[in-house]
Every structure is written in C-alpha cells, then in structure tokens.
Amino acid sequence: MFQKPFFNRIALIGAGLIGSSLSRVIKKKNLSNEIVVCARRDETLNIVKKLDLAHIVTKDLTFAVTDADLVVLCTPVGVYEALAKRMSPALKQGSIVSDVGSVKQSAINMVKPYLADGVHFVPGHPIAGTENSGPESGFDTLFENRWVILTPESGTDQNAISKVEELWRCAGAKTEIMDAKHHDRVLAITSHVPHLIAYTIVGTATDLEDRLKAEVVKFAASGFRDFTRIAASDPVMWRDIFVHNRNAVLEMLGRLTEDISTLQRYVRDSDADKMEELFSRTREIRRSVIEAGQHILPSPSKD
Amino acid sequence: MFQKPFFNRIALIGAGLIGSSLSRVIKKKNLSNEIVVCARRDETLNIVKKLDLAHIVTKDLTFAVTDADLVVLCTPVGVYEALAKRMSPALKQGSIVSDVGSVKQSAINMVKPYLADGVHFVPGHPIAGTENSGPESGFDTLFENRWVILTPESGTDQNAISKVEELWRCAGAKTEIMDAKHHDRVLAITSHVPHLIAYTIVGTATDLEDRLKAEVVKFAASGFRDFTRIAASDPVMWRDIFVHNRNAVLEMLGRLTEDISTLQRYVRDSDADKMEELFSRTREIRRSVIEAGQHILPSPSKD
Numbered sequence: 001m002f003q004k005p006f007f008n009r010i011a012l013i014g015a016g017l018i019g020s021s022l023s024r025v026i027k028k029k030n031l032s033n034e035i036v037v038c039a040r041r042d043e044t045l046n047i048v049k050k051l052d053l054a055h056i057v058t059k060d061l062t063f064a065v066t067d068a069d070l071v072v073l074c075t076p077v078g079v080y081e082a083l084a085k086r087m088s089p090a091l092k093q094g095s096i097v098s099d100v101g102s103v104k105q106s107a108i109n110m111v112k113p114y115l116a117d118g119v120h121f122v123p124g125h126p127i128a129g130t131e132n133s134g135p136e137s138g139f140d141t142l143f144e145n146r147w148v149i150l151t152p153e154s155g156t157d158q159n160a161i162s163k164v165e166e167l168w169r170c171a172g173a174k175t176e177i178m179d180a181k182h183h184d185r186v187l188a189i190t191s192h193v194p195h196l197i198a199y200t201i202v203g204t205a206t207d208l209e210d211r212l213k214a215e216v217v218k219f220a221a222s223g224f225r226d227f228t229r230i231a232a233s234d235p236v237m238w239r240d241i242f243v244h245n246r247n248a249v250l251e252m253l254g255r256l257t258e259d260i261s262t263l264q265r266y267v268r269d270s271d272a273d274k275m276e277e278l279f280s281r282t283r284e285i286r287r288s289v290i291e292a293g294q295h296i297l298p299s300p301s302k303d
Numbered sequence: 304m305f306q307k308p309f310f311n312r313i314a315l316i317g318a319g320l321i322g323s324s325l326s327r328v329i330k331k332k333n334l335s336n337e338i339v340v341c342a343r344r345d346e347t348l349n350i351v352k353k354l355d356l357a358h359i360v361t362k363d364l365t366f367a368v369t370d371a372d373l374v375v376l377c378t379p380v381g382v383y384e385a386l387a388k389r390m391s392p393a394l395k396q397g398s399i400v401s402d403v404g405s406v407k408q409s410a411i412n413m414v415k416p417y418l419a420d421g422v423h424f425v426p427g428h429p430i431a432g433t434e435n436s437g438p439e440s441g442f443d444t445l446f447e448n449r450w451v452i453l454t455p456e457s458g459t460d461q462n463a464i465s466k467v468e469e470l471w472r473c474a475g476a477k478t479e480i481m482d483a484k485h486h487d488r489v490l491a492i493t494s495h496v497p498h499l500i501a502y503t504i505v506g507t508a509t510d511l512e513d514r515l516k517a518e519v520v521k522f523a524a525s526g527f528r529d530f531t532r533i534a535a536s537d538p539v540m541w542r543d544i545f546v547h548n549r550n551a552v553l554e555m556l557g558r559l560t561e562d563i564s565t566l567q568r569y570v571r572d573s574d575a576d577k578m579e580e581l582f583s584r585t586r587e588i589r590r591s592v593i594e595a596g597q598h599i600l601p602s603p604s605k606d
C-alpha cells in the first residue's frame with residue numbers, strides 16, 4: 001500500500017523501552033530515511049548514540065520535529081500538554097503526530113487543541129512492554145504478535161491512520177481502531193488496576209517487620225514474584241497513568257474491592273464451595289488468554 | 304551423610320504437579336529402591352504407569368503405606384485428616400511421614416494426633432510450582448534452587464529431619480527449618496493473598512459485560528496476563544489453603560485492603576508525589592528478589 005521507507009523523517013520524543021524499541025524496528029525494517037530522537041537528558045542521548053538508534057539526537061524539541069513527517073510521543077503521558085504546546089509551531093503541514101501512551105482520552109485532550117488543522121493526530125497504544133525502562137531495555141521484537149490500539153477521533157485523515165497502522169504492522173503487531181474512552185476502560189481493568197494492586201501488595205510487604213520482610217523476598221517464588229515484576233515498572237509512567245485515567249481506574253477498582261470483600265467473606269466463613277466455584281471459573285479465562293496467544297512473556301532473547 | 308538409596312520404599316500419596324515431580328527426582332537420583340504411588344482415580348494411576356513414575360501404583364492407602372520408610376502426602380491439604388486416620392494403623396515403627404502442603408500448622412493439627420509414638424512427622428513445603436496440575440505437568444527440575452521449608456515440632460527425631468532435608472537437597476532445593484505458625488504468616492503474604500487477589504481480579508473481569516470481557520482476553524498482555532496465570536492454579540488445592548490458613552490470610556488481607564484504600568485515595572486526589580514515592584519503593588523489592596535469585600520462572604524446558 002505504501003512504499004518503503006514510508007516516511008522521510010520520523011521524530012521520536014523520548015527513548016525509553018517503547019521509544020527505543022520502535023527506533024530499532026524503524027531501522028531494521030527501513031521505515032524512514034531518517035530517525036530523530038529527542039530526549040531531555042544527555043545520558044539518554046549518549047546511550048541512543050552509542051546504540052546507534054538514531055541518525056540525529058537532540059534535546060531541542062522544536063528542532064526535532066521540524067521537517068518530520070511523523071512525530072511519536074514516547075514519554076510519560078504527564079508531559080504531553082507541555083510537549084504539544086512547545087512543538088506545535090514547528091510541525092509541518094500534513095505531518096502526523098502519534099503517541100504510545102497507555103491513556104488515550106486524556107492524550108487527545110492534552111495534544112489535540114494545540115495542533116493546527118493540517119496536522120493529523122493518530123493516538124496509539126502498543127499493548128506491549130516489560131518491567132524494564134530506558135533505551136537499553138528496548139528490543140526489536142517487542143511488538144511481535146501484540147496489539148496496537150489506535151484511537152483517532154472521527155474525521156481524522158484516513159491516509160494518516162493507514163500509514164500509522166502500516167508502521168505497526170511492519171513491527172509485527174496487529175492493529176485495532178477503538179474509541180478513546182472505551183480504550184481507557186478496557187485498559188483500566190486489564191492493566192491499570194492490576195498494576196495498582198501489584199504496587200499495593202508489594203508495598204504492604206515492605207511495611208512488614210524486618211524479619212518477615214526478608215523472608216518475603218527469600219520465598220518470593222510462591223506467587224509474590226510475579227507481583228514484584230509488575231511493581232518494578234517505571235514509577236513516573238505509572239504515576240501519570242493513574243492521574244490521567246482516574247475515573248476508569250476508580251470505577252474498576254470499586255468493582256474489584258467489592259469482589260475482594262466477597263472473597264474475604266468466603267474465607268472468613270470457610271465457604272469451600274463458593275471458593276472452588278470462583279477458582280474454577282477464573283481458570284477458564286486463562287485458557288482463553290492462551291488460545292488468544294497473549295500468554296507469552298516478551299523477551300529480547302527471541303532475536 | 305546417608306547412603307543412597309536413602310529409603311527402601313517411599314509412598315507418595317497423590318500424584319499431581321508436586322507428587323509426580325518428586326517421584327521423577329527420586330527415580331533420577333536413586334533415592335529409594337521402590338516408589339509406591341497411591342491415588343484415588345484410575346485415570347491418574349494410568350498416567351503414572353504410562354509415565355513410569357512408580358514401581359507400584361495402587362488405590363489402596365493401607366497397602367501403599369505398609370512397609371514404607373517414608374510416606375509423603377502430596378494431596379490437597381483438606382484431606383489430610385482423613386488420610387492420617389486411615390493410614391495410621393498401617394504405618395511401620397520408625398517410618399517418617401512428611402507432606403508438601405502450603406499450610407503447616409493445620410497440617411500438624413490434622414495429622415499428628417493420629418500418628419503412633421514411633422512414627423516421625425516432618426511436615427514440609429517446597430516453595431515451587433507452576434499453574435499446571437496433574438501428573439503430566441511435573442518435571443524433575445521443578446525444585447532446583449527453590450526453598451523447601453520444614454516445620455517439625457520441637458522434639459522430633461533429628462535423624463528423621465535430616466533424612467527429609469537430604470532428600471530435598473538431592474532434588475536441588477535448599478532447606479530451612481521454621482516454626483509452623485510463622486511459615487503460615489510468611490506464606491499468607493507471599494503466596495496466599497497474592498493468589499486470592501489474582502483470583503478476584505480475574506473474577507471481576509469475568510463479570511464484565513460480554514464485549515468488555517472479550518477485549519480483556521484480547522489485550523491481556525498489558526498486565527492481566529500474569530494474573531490469569533496465577534488464577535489458573537488448581538481450584539481444590541487453593542480452596543483448601545484458604546480454609547486451612549484462614550486467620551493468617553485474613554490478617555494479611557486486612558493490611559492489604561487498608562493499603563488499597565490509601566492508594567485509591569491517592570488516585571482520587573491525583574496525588575502524583577505519593578504515588579511516585581510508593582512505586583519507587585516497590586521497585587527496590589524487585590531488585591532484592593532478583594538478587595536472591597527468586598525471580599526465575601520454573602520451566603521443564605531447562606531439562
């Protein structure tokens with residue numbers, strides 16, 4: 001549909017796990033003549049240079065987006081508005097702005113008002129990641145067999161949407177178009193609340209008396225391990241997700257705490273039948289996840 | 304210290320993930336001249352025979368434990384009392400009874416009263432497992448680099464304890480002696496409450512309207528995946544754990560729900576600083592878990 005390279009210049013704003021993985025894919029699959037990586041810190045830019053992830057590295061946002069055909073925000077969601085405000089005067093007519101944030105309605109609210117009419121906004125969210133952060137943690141197979149949800153507003157230029165979809169397909173991902181609000185509800189229950197709970201449970205353990213705390217680490221293989229992995233995710237990114245998807249998170253968390261109370265009552269009453277019934281029902285969901293091929297942990301060792 | 308094979312006859316009562324893994328280890332490391340596997344269902348015994356996991360298979364508990372030097376209960380905790388009552392008359396003087404259950408004080412309460420004076424009870428709990436169940440799911444490296452906690456009462460024959468420790472060391476595990484009540488508190492926070500929460504969150508998702516439910520499965524790679532894995536664990540085994548470790552589970556769950564309320568308030572107030580502080584703190588725990596080597600998921604592919 002489009003001829004490679006799809007873009008003459010792609011600017012990636014931020015070079016963490018997702019941004020650096022995306023730049024690896026763009027290079028490998030020859031999706032752009034030039035890659036510009038913009039980051040705030042010298043340390044990040046030095047690593048990007050060392051890993052040869054960009055043709056141009058810069059701390060200057062205006063310079064980074066000038067002449068870019070595609071700008072992808074790969075920063076925590078919390079800085080989107082500031083970025084949009086600063087970069088908008090430099091965006092060229094016909095260019096596409098996209099992002100990889102885990103919250104979409106808020107992304108639209110923060111970015112869209114600053115974009116000129118001829119600039120196309122195609123918000124995106126790759127459902128992929130690991131607990132690691134930073135440019136070194138990226139790898140070019142991160143998006144393989146994962147979903148990327150795009151949430152363009154109605155009336156968005158179809159050509160721009162298709163080009164972003166094609167980019168992600170070249171990364172090995174499947175794409176789905178979804179309403180931003182609906183995306184935020186789905187992600188609240190599949191991702192945001194699970195992370196919130198993992199952070200909480202690991203936090204609860206760190207508050208235990210010292211002896212117990214040491215043993216919690218020692219015997220983590222019993223289930224706790226998986227929660228510590230989730231609770232090792234980037235603190236700033238997750239802080240921003242909870243701030244920007246507050247309502248959906250509170251709704252789903254409300255449902256969850258009701259269900260915790262129910263199960264707590266089963267335990268208090270030693271209601272074996274009710275417990276077994278629930279535990280058998282949840283097992284079915286795991287089967288569905290495996291059938292959908294979404295059970296495999298991402299790993300750079302697939303290279 | 305002991306000469307191999309340590310035992311003339313070992314009887315394994317139950318042949319699920321743990322029992323069948325243990326029989327594989329016993330065979331591989333030549334730890335017993337004979338292995339008897341006792342199970343309730345023909346289907347299980349047929350698989351045990353097919354996989355060549357035992358010298359003798361039987362449904363007759365009395366027959367299984369007769370002449371055994373070591374009897375290991377590998378069933379859900381809920382049937383311990385019934386098993387102890389039925390097998391005790393057939394246990395030979397000087398024999399050792401052990402188990403692999405995840406709850407230890409209750410195990411002692413259910414088994415000890417039925418054992419004659421010359422029979423040694425060395426309760427055990429390997430901190431190892433996967434979400435899979437049944438004799439086919441076992442593998443002989445399951446216990447490698449894992450901890451096995453033993454909770455013998457004071458006054459238990461030291462030779463019996465040492466022999467059980469040596470058995471687990473031959474399986475590649477490290478052993479630790481602990482008070483049963485303390486074990487139950489440690490496991491409540493590292494294992495039982497995490498499982499309870501995973502069951503709940505997956506349950507909450509199954510109660511969503513159908514469209515949302517389908518999407519929860521589709522986009523499970525965003526965090527939910529790990530919870531579905533935990534919530535796929537054996538329903539009967541887990542039902543029994545919650546019934547038999549009720550008090551410690553309720554105590555730890557009480558602490559957790561308080562902490563969930565706190566985090567819920569941070570989200571409601573968009574208290575970014577408090578969230579970031581907590582999420583940074585939990586990240587440290589992950590580092591400790593990795594340093595302790597307890598972060599690696601068990602996999603039969605290590606063979």
